[in-house]
Amino acid sequence: SQQGEEDPQALSIQEGENATMNCSYKTSINNLQWYRQNSGRGLVHLILIRSNEREKHSGRLRVTLDTSKKSSSLLITASRAADTASYFCATAPSGGYQKVTFGIGTKLQVIP
Amino acid sequence: DGGITQSPKYLFRKEGQNVTLSCEQNLNHDAMYWYRQDPGQGLRLIYYSQIVNDFQKGDIAEGYSVSREKKESFPLTVTSAQKNPTAFYLCASSLGGKNTEAFFGQGTRLTVV
Numbered sequence: 001s002q003q004g005e006e007d008p009q010a011l012s013i014q015e016g017e018n019a020t021m022n023c024s025y026k027t028s029i030n031n032l033q034w035y036r037q038n039s040g041r042g043l044v045h046l047i048l049i050r051s052n053e054r055e056k057h058s059g060r061l062r063v064t065l066d067t068s069k070k071s072s073s074l075l076i077t078a079s080r081a082a083d084t085a086s087y088f089c090a091t092a093p094s095g096g097y098q099k100v101t102f103g104i105g106t107k108l109q110v111i112p
Numbered sequence: 113d114g115g116i117t118q119s120p121k122y123l124f125r126k127e128g129q130n131v132t133l134s135c136e137q138n139l140n141h142d143a144m145y146w147y148r149q150d151p152g153q154g155l156r157l158i159y160y161s162q163i164v165n166d167f168q169k170g171d172i173a174e175g176y177s178v179s180r181e182k183k184e185s186f187p188l189t190v191t192s193a194q195k196n197p198t199a200f201y202l203c204a205s206s207l208g209g210k211n212t213e214a215f216f217g218q219g220t221r222l223t224v225v
Binding site for chain 1: 160202210215219
């Protein structure tokens with residue numbers, strides 16, 4: 001079963017707008033990670049947030065984590081056409097951090 | 113260049129045949145993983161290995177087998193027992209600690225004909 005579930009499953013925005021994707025999960029976690037996948041390619045790691053952190057930034061990316069609600073969000077500011085990809089959240093459970101499990105992803109389309 | 117390499121990129125298999133997917137990394141990572149990706153289902157964990165000569169089943173291990181005889185290599189065999197093997201297979205590696213990122217290969221697309 002999937003640990004994380006992203007919302008929305010698909011998102012289409014204009015270049016320059018911000019994109020927000022959400023992830024919910026079910027069990028307690030050690031960390032939560034966001035990955036990006038271009039069509040037909042492997043995944044690329046974007047950012048990792050630990051369970052004791054609430055917010056993290058990396059360039060145009062901002063990730064928040066609310067462990068009480070078991071949810072996370074990924075914000076991409078000032079989106080570009082090159083940001084078009086699928087974005088996945090992945091969780092490392094507290095009881096077995098090796099078993100990182102992925103959600104079904106959000107497909108983002110940025111229109112030039 | 114350091115990285116993780118999967119081969120082949122495309123693989124065709126006849127029903128009833130076993131097939132082995134290759135995954136090699138030169139990142140000196142202890143942990144390696146195999147995931148399967150189907151449309152609309154995200155990634156599902158098949159097997160993972162935290163150290164040489166040891167591996168654990170993931171969520172969908174039935175019909176698959178792995179070995180970890182060398183740190184750099186984690187081949188996946190899709191056996192004839194796997195009922196629906198057509199999928200995109202992704203291999204990943206990481207340092208293996210609690211808060212480490214995974215590095216992915218470019219994937220192998222397996223099609224049963």
